[in-house]
Amino acid sequence: MTTIKTPRARRARKAGRRHPLASVALIAIGLLFTGGAYAAFSTSTAIATTDASSQQTIAQGEKLFAANCATCHGLSAQGSSEGPSLIGVGAASVDFQVGTGRMPMQMQGPQAQKKPVQFTAEQTAALAAYVASLAPGPAIPAAELLDSAGDSANGAELFRINCAMCHNVAGAGGALTEGKFAPAIENVSAQHIYEAMITGPQNMPVFNDMNITPEDKRDIITYLKYVEDNPSPGGLALGSLGPVAEGLFIWIFGLGAIVALTVWITAKSN
Amino acid sequence: MAKDDNGAEHVTAADSPGAQLATSAASTAVVTRDALVNPGFPPHRPRITDLDHKEERKAERAVYTLFYVSIVGSVFAIAAYMAFPIVAEDPGSVRLNNLFIGLGLSLALLAIGIGAVHWGKALMSDHEGVDERHPVRGTEPVRARAVEIFQQANEESGFGRRTLIRNSLIGALVVFPLPAVVLFRGLGPMDQDPVALLNETMWKKGVRLTMDPSGIPIKAADVTLGSSFHVIPEGLSEMEHGRLEEKAKAAVLLIRMDPADLIESDDRKSWSYQGIVAYSKICTHVGCPVALYEQHTHHLLCPCHQSQFDVENHCKVIFGPAKRALPQLPIAVDAEGYLIAQSDFTEPVGPSFWERA
Numbered sequence: 001m002t003t004i005k006t007p008r009a010r011r012a013r014k015a016g017r018r019h020p021l022a023s024v025a026l027i028a029i030g031l032l033f034t035g036g037a038y039a040a041f042s043t044s045t046a047i048a049t050t051d052a053s054s055q056q057t058i059a060q061g062e063k064l065f066a067a068n069c070a071t072c073h074g075l076s077a078q079g080s081s082e083g084p085s086l087i088g089v090g091a092a093s094v095d096f097q098v099g100t101g102r103m104p105m106q107m108q109g110p111q112a113q114k115k116p117v118q119f120t121a122e123q124t125a126a127l128a129a130y131v132a133s134l135a136p137g138p139a140i141p142a143a144e145l146l147d148s149a150g151d152s153a154n155g156a157e158l159f160r161i162n163c164a165m166c167h168n169v170a171g172a173g174g175a176l177t178e179g180k181f182a183p184a185i186e187n188v189s190a191q192h193i194y195e196a197m198i199t200g201p202q203n204m205p206v207f208n209d210m211n212i213t214p215e216d217k218r219d220i221i222t223y224l225k226y227v228e229d230n231p232s233p234g235g236l237a238l239g240s241l242g243p244v245a246e247g248l249f250i251w252i253f254g255l256g257a258i259v260a261l262t263v264w265i266t267a268k269s270n
Numbered sequence: 271m272a273k274d275d276n277g278a279e280h281v282t283a284a285d286s287p288g289a290q291l292a293t294s295a296a297s298t299a300v301v302t303r304d305a306l307v308n309p310g311f312p313p314h315r316p317r318i319t320d321l322d323h324k325e326e327r328k329a330e331r332a333v334y335t336l337f338y339v340s341i342v343g344s345v346f347a348i349a350a351y352m353a354f355p356i357v358a359e360d361p362g363s364v365r366l367n368n369l370f371i372g373l374g375l376s377l378a379l380l381a382i383g384i385g386a387v388h389w390g391k392a393l394m395s396d397h398e399g400v401d402e403r404h405p406v407r408g409t410e411p412v413r414a415r416a417v418e419i420f421q422q423a424n425e426e427s428g429f430g431r432r433t434l435i436r437n438s439l440i441g442a443l444v445v446f447p448l449p450a451v452v453l454f455r456g457l458g459p460m461d462q463d464p465v466a467l468l469n470e471t472m473w474k475k476g477v478r479l480t481m482d483p484s485g486i487p488i489k490a491a492d493v494t495l496g497s498s499f500h501v502i503p504e505g506l507s508e509m510e511h512g513r514l515e516e517k518a519k520a521a522v523l524l525i526r527m528d529p530a531d532l533i534e535s536d537d538r539k540s541w542s543y544q545g546i547v548a549y550s551k552i553c554t555h556v557g558c559p560v561a562l563y564e565q566h567t568h569h570l571l572c573p574c575h576q577s578q579f580d581v582e583n584h585c586k587v588i589f590g591p592a593k594r595a596l597p598q599l600p601i602a603v604d605a606e607g608y609l610i611a612q613s614d615f616t617e618p619v620g621p622s623f624w625e626r627a
C-alpha cells in the first residue's frame with residue numbers, strides 16, 4: 001500500500017483504456033437516435049378537405065362505418081354493450097376520435113388512447129358526415145375560431161379555472177382514477193382541442209357554448225399555443241410536471257453533487 | 271497550543287496518544303475496557319506533491335488559476351447584469367439575465383471553494399493529528415471561582431437584598447411580551463367570530479349561481495348532459511374586499527348527469543334539479559379544490575391526496591383520506607329559468623376545525 005507509481009507510469013496505463021463513461025455515452029446517443037426517428041415517423045396528420053354535406057360523401061361514410069365501426073357501435077350507430085350510441089354525437093366527435101387515432105379502439109381499457117391515425121383525411125370526413133347525418137350534434141368548428149389570435153390572458157384564466165386541475169396548468173396532462181388520465185395538450189391541433197371541449201371525449205366533461213363561448217374557446221387555444229411556442233422563462237421545464245419532477249431532479253442531481261463534493265473534500269490527496 | 275480554563279492538559283496535533291493506547295492494549299495483564307482496539311494511524315503515505323517538485327508546481331498553478339477564474343466569474347456576472355437587462359414584457363430576457371448572472375456568480379464562488387480545498391489537500395502540510403475530547407466538567411478551582419463571582423455580583427448589586435427592585439424587574443420582564451400577544455391577535459378576524467365565519471358562506475336563499483370568473487348567471491337549460499360548470503355566488507365577482515376569502519368557501523362545482531344515475535336520499539330529493547347537482551369544491555380533508563370530474567364514472571378526484579368522491583351518491587368518499595362527503599348546495603330554478611340556491615350549505619364546508627358542530 002505504500003508503493004507509489006510515478007506519474008509517467010500512471011499516464012501510460014490511462015491512455016490505453018477506454019474512458020469509463022464511454023459506454024454510457026454510446027448507449028445515450030443510440031437511444032436518442034432511436035427515439036428521434038420514432039418521433040419523426042409517428043407525427044404525420046392531414047387536414048380534411050372533402051365536402052361534408054354531399055350525399056356521396058355520406059354514402060361513402062356509411063360504408064366505412066359498416067366495415068370499421070359497426071362491430072361495437074352497431075350497424076345503425078345505435079350502440080351495443082361494447083360501445084356507446086353515436087346518434088347525436090356530431091361530426092366534431094368523430095373528427096376528434098378518428099382524427100387523433102383514438103378510434104377505432106385498439107383494445108378495451110381504462111380509456112381509448114392516442115395512436116397513429118387509421119384513416120385518411122377524406123375517410124375521416126366521410127365518417128363524420130355520415131354520423132352527423134344521423135342526428136344533429138356539435139359540428140366541426142369554423143377556421144376563424146382556430147387561428148390562435150385571441151386574448152391569451154383571458155384564455156389562461158379560463159384554462160386555470162376549467163381545465164388546469166386535470167390537464168396541468170401548462171397543459172402537460174395528469175393522472176385520474178383507476179388508470180385513466182388527462183392527456184397532455186402539447187402539439188394537439190387547435191381543431192382537436194376545440195372539438196374535445198364541445199364533445200367531452202372519454203371522461204372529460206362537456207364545455208358547451210353557454211359555459212365557454214366560442215370566443216373564449218378561441219382564447220383558450222391561443223393560450224395553449226402561446227405556452228407551446230414560447231420557451232419557459234425558468235429554463236429547463238422538466239416536462240412542466242411540477243414538484244414531483246423538480247423534486248426528483250434536485251434530490252438526485254443537487255444532493256448527488258453535494259455528496260460527491262463531500263467525498264472529494266474528505267478523501268486523502270494522492 | 272493554548273490551554274483553556276477547564277484545565278485539561280492539551281495535546282498538540284503532533285503528539286497524539288494513538289501510539290500509547292496501542293501499547294497499553296497489547297499488554298496481557300490489562301483488561302481492555304473497550305472491545306474495539308484503537309488501531310492508531312495508518313502508515314503515513316506521502317502525496318505526489320511532496321515527492322515530485324513538478325507536481326507541486328502544477329498544483330500551485332491549479333490553485334491560483336482557480337482563484338483567477340473566480341475573479342473572471344465575478345466580473346462576468348457584473349458584465350452579464352449590464353449586457354442582459356430584464357426587459358419588461360419579455361420573459362426570455364429574464365431567463366438570459368438569470369442564467370448568465372447565475373453562471374458568473376456560481377463560477378466565482380465555486381472556484382474559490384474548489385481552489386481552497388485543493389490548496390489544503392495538495393499543498394498544505396499533511397501530518398496526521400488527533401485532538402482529544404476534553405471533559406465537560408471544569409476543575410474544582412474554576413468551579414469555586416465561578417460561585418465566588420456570582421456571590422460577589424449579588425453582594426455588590428444588592429439583587430438579593432433590595433427585593434423591591436428585584437421583584438419589579440421580574441414583573442417588567444413578565445409584562446414585556448404582552449404587546450406581542452395583542453399584535454398577533456390583531457392578525458385574526460377581530461369583529462367577527464371565526465367559528466361563525468367558517469360555518470357560513472355567501473350562499474343564501476335566492477342567490478343565483480354564476481360562472482367563474484365572469485359572474486354571468488347560469489340557466490338550467492345551459493347545463494347540458496355531461497357538463498361541469500365552475501360556479502361562484504352572484505355578486506362575488508364584483509366584490510372589492512375579501513373576494514378571495516369568500517370564494518375560498520363558496521366555490522361550487524355544478525354537474526348535470528342522467529337523473530337515472532342519481533341515487534338520492536329522500537330528504538335530499540328536492541336539492542337537485544333534473545339531474546343537475548351542485549357540490550362544494552372544497553375538499554373535506556385539507557381544503558384543496560376538488561374539481562377533477564370524470565363524466566362517465568361520475569367520480570370526483572382531489573389532486574392533492576387522491577380522495578375520491580362519488581357524485582352519483584351524494585359525493586360520499588369512496589377512496590382516500592377524506593372523512594366526510596362534500597357538502598351539497600340545495601338548488602332550484604327561479605321564474606326566469608336561472609339556477610338559484612335554496613339556502614346556504616347545511617353544514618360547514620372544507621376541512622374539520624375544533625369548534626365544528
